[in-house]
Amino acid sequence: MKRSSVRPALAAFAAATVLMTAACSTPEEPAEPAATATQEETEAADDAAEQEAESGPVDVPDVSGLILGTAQGNLTLAGLETEVADEAGAPVEVEDPLAYLVVSQDPADGQLERGETVTLTVAPRG
Numbered sequence: 176m177k178r179s180s181v182r183p184a185l186a187a188f189a190a191a192t193v194l195m196t197a198a199c200s201t202p203e204e205p206a207e208p209a210a211t212a213t214q215e216e217t218e219a220a221d222d223a224a225e226q227e228a229e230s231g232p233v234d235v236p237d238v239s240g241l242i243l244g245t246a247q248g249n250l251t252l253a254g255l256e257t258e259v260a261d262e263a264g265a266p267v268e269v270e271d272p273l274a275y276l277v278v279s280q281d282p283a284d285g286q287l288e289r290g291e292t293v294t295l296t297v298a299p300r301g
Contacts, residue, residue: 230289232288232289233288234285235253235282236253237284238250238295239278242276243259243269246277246295247272255291256293257295258294259297260294261296261297262298274300275297275300276299278297
């Protein structure tokens with residue numbers, strides 16, 4: 176065999192040997208069985224976490240300078256609602272959120288309760 180084909184063949188053989196050896200070994204048993212929660216305990220913990228996530232103040236992310244679609248997504252992930260207005264303060268009907276740029280927001284920072292609204296002032300992207 177050529178020297179250039181021997182090295183890859185040896186590497187493949189070594190890899191196969193390691194994989195077969197690993198597959199044949201038995202995993203170690205844990206010293207003590209892990210404690211498992213009952214379904215009721217798991218559901219109660221999930222409900223408590225969900226209630227905590229649904230209430231309480233959240234930080235208002237700064238979305239100024241972002242494309243409207245991205246800004247709305249960031250605020251939604253934070254648990255907040257959005258309203259869109261033009262620079263004169265009139266509501267904007269948005270058909271394409273990629274066509275607008277957020278020039279300011281109210282409130283600009285701080286905290287709001289989940290579900291509260293942030294007003295985004297937008298301008299057409301040009």
